[in-house]
Amino acid sequence: MPTVLIVEDDIVFRKQLLEVFDHGNGFDAFAEAGNGVEALDKTKCLSPNLAILDLSLPDVGGIQLAQELMEITPGLRVFMLTADYSMKTEKNALSCGITAVFSKLDDLATVVANARAVCGIE
Structure with a gap:
């Protein structure tokens, strides 16, 4: 089963993400980090399939961190969440190899459904 790393400095939102992913959605293990340094350490230990x-x-900026994580773990899928969504941000992120970009205002069920799809969970 796929493993997920959730990197979010807002602890309340991070716990919401952990909760929604942990409800029988087909993911095996979870790790959480509140900053880039923690994310790099956890990626080296866990080798996740998906980083959010x-x-x-x-x-650190999320795009820079994503590039570093993808270098450590080839094949890593990365979802970016932002409170300041724009098409420009999405285009920039996708051009850097990020799999998908979501607004923090999006329904988290949509994020989970997309995560299941990219991780091959039916």
């Missing part, structure tokens, strides 16, 4: 990243973290 906040675009704006306290210590």
Whole structure:
């Protein structure tokens, strides 16, 4: 089963993401991080299949972090979440290899459904 790393500095939103992914959605293991340094450490240990990243973290930009994580774990799928969604942000993220970009205002069930699809969970 796929493993997921959730990187979000807002602890309340991070817990919401963990909760929605943990409800029988076909994912095996979860790790969470509140910043880029923690995310890099957890990626080295866990080798996740999917990382869900906040675009704006306290210590690093989400796109830069995504590129570093994808370098550590080839084949890693990355979803970017942002409170300031724009087509420009999405285009920039996708051009850097990020799999999908979502607004934090999107229904989290949509994020989970897309995660299941990219991880091959039926």
